[in-house]
Amino acid sequence: MFDSIPIIDVGPLVRKKGDEDFREDPEVRNVVHQLDLACRNVGFFYVSGHGIPLELCQAVLDVGHEFFSQPESQKLRIAMSSSTGFRGYQKLGENVTKGLPDQHEAIDYFKEFESTKVALRSENPLVGLNQWPDSVSKFRPLVQEYLEMLIELARTIMRGIALALGGPKDLFEGERAGDPFWILRVIGYPPISNLSCLSNPNGEEVGCGDHTDYGLLTLVNQDLDITALQVKTQDGKYIWVDPIPGTFVVNIGDMLTIWTNGLYQSTLHRVMNNDSKYRVSVPFFYEPNFDARVEPFSFLQDSTAAESKRYTPVVYGDHVINKVLNNFG
Ligand SMILES: N=C(N)NCCCC[C@H](N)C(=O)O
Ligand SMILES: O=C(O)CCC(=O)C(=O)O
């Protein structure tokens, strides 16, 4: 049970990640304990002290606003389709959650596959090249710089989570997530009140319907002047996730649920932009290796035991392909 989202200063993890005595360091232990509580009880937390400049986060949101404010014809020049590997721009309502169209537009980026892995091409619908808008000149260099920093930050937080589980600090390296897949979405949410045609026949319009994220860890960078993200508590109530300057909103994904045999559950969340302003958010999704086989850790099975709670193993890539194909029918 929870009614608020904890704030965790991960400064010690970031500063001491190369230290020999990382595991035993009292400041690191303290962060690790907070991560454990947040992952067990909430599945969501804010991260401060991460070292990513606020100006870079803001600049990424700014180019998002600039892109979405363009005429549709301009945006469609980088349109997403099955022939781009589902990478690129999707119009309002194109993404579907639990059968209902989401009231957001977005550009989706996925890690590109190495061209040498030819075998992937024929059977993997996500193979393709990322689509960059040349109409917003700073877009590509900014987003690429941002991506590199977020991959590193997420890897560092996963090292803390590895210790929180009582595992070795490289629990999520190697065959599990040493060559992590990633997804980045630049998302625009018009004010719900502005929507000219309502798509949901039997209820409220949502910017993004109830869902859990697919992989390991999501880091959300969101406009600071609008509250729109909501997290569902165990008793079915939603709580608003107010933006806090200098933080990311972090949540755990489905693969961590399986690896931890349900100890750390991915939490349902949705987006409602009831504000009168247009909202941009940029979630970054840090994922396992594309071909990682994900199954409950044997060292956790005793403590998380009840046989009925055993999670079925999946290959991460199969899970994400399924999700993406469902999102776009
Ligand atoms: N890559 C991630 N996690 N994207 C999350 C999008 C959530 C909505 C999507 N239509 C769904 O139903 O999953
Ligand atoms: O816009 C947000 O704040 C979160 C979006 C989200 O949950 C997602 O894309 O998975």
Ligand SMILES: [Fe+2]
């Ligand atoms: Fe999400």
